[in-house]
Amino acid sequence: MVRSRPIVGTGPATIATIAEEVGVSLTTVSKVLNGRSDVSPGTRARVEASLERHRYRRRGKRQSVGVEQIELVFHELDSVWATEIIGGVEGVTAAAEVGVVLSQLDGKHRPSQQWLESVLLRRPLGVLLVLCNLTDPQRQQLQRRSIPSVVIDTDSATSALVPTVGSNNWSGGLLATRHLLELGHRRIACISGPQDMLCSRARAAGFRFAHDEAGLPVDPDLVVYGNFSAHDGYEYAMELLPRPDRPTAIFAGSDMQAMGVLRAARQHGLDVPADLSVIGYDNLPVAAWIAPALTTVNQPLRDMAGTATQMLLDLARGVELSTSRIDLVTELIVRESTAPFEPRG
16 A cells, blocks of 8 residues: 655645655656546545645646647748748647647757746647757656657657657758759759758758769859758859859759749849759749749648647647657659750850
8 A cells, every 4th residue: 555655845845745745756746737537546636635735836727727738839930931830730739629839949949948947837738849859858847747749850860759750851852953963954053951950961962962873073162051041042042153154053952042042043134944943942832833933842841740740639648659750751843943954055
């Protein structure tokens, strides 16, 4: 028979205090606090009696009764790309009648401890992180309160312990570059995203592999890293296009970058695709409506977001995941911005 062990102390009670007194795990106390059903009636009664005895303050009950929410966290929230992710998340949460709290980290890839403490006070069903991740201690803090986390990330190097949904960036870079090589282009530039992001390096690696399998060298001066914005696409294209040996095609790491390249091409009097082929990445809705319509690599952002959200809701309800990593397939979408290379006399 398990007996409660009264703890004498001067400070306010914590979950650890309750767990030690009752002789149960922190997880069990957390389950009782969260109203979870997977605790035996006898254990629940002993935990609740200890909570009452210590006048435990249930910090985290600030939401209205019955309101369930998840936290959706972006490393940066400033593009149509993010809108696609939000749409995919909302498609699942709306059907589940779950709310979404949206926040962003000003470009950082790790949240602050202050942010984490505010999340713990809100006590959401779970945390969904986009292109950012928690430190191990932060993840453990959430786990101790039965708050799961899932990452939407476009690289493939997250720990197997972290449930993650992504896409195959290496394959996307390979598909894009093969397409341009098959059209006869031999001077192809690659404008990728931040070099410290694995998805950027993976797309560039696919670009290089396509050249290797074709037996062609890569000019290192034609491979640059910036960020995924239209501004960076424009700035790098403005540097590349005036060169006497300018590229005849540019593979951009995002559709937004590609739109910057299109603007630079116009300013240099170049016709796309007659003088310059341009290919983007993501297949944002706008890619089909700009002129010329953009050839791009489809990264199924809404499907990625919806899949990750469902994983998070499953974890929050105690469902064991069959896999911790899901990579969705990328696909080449050929439109009007790429054409066969024709030498000019």
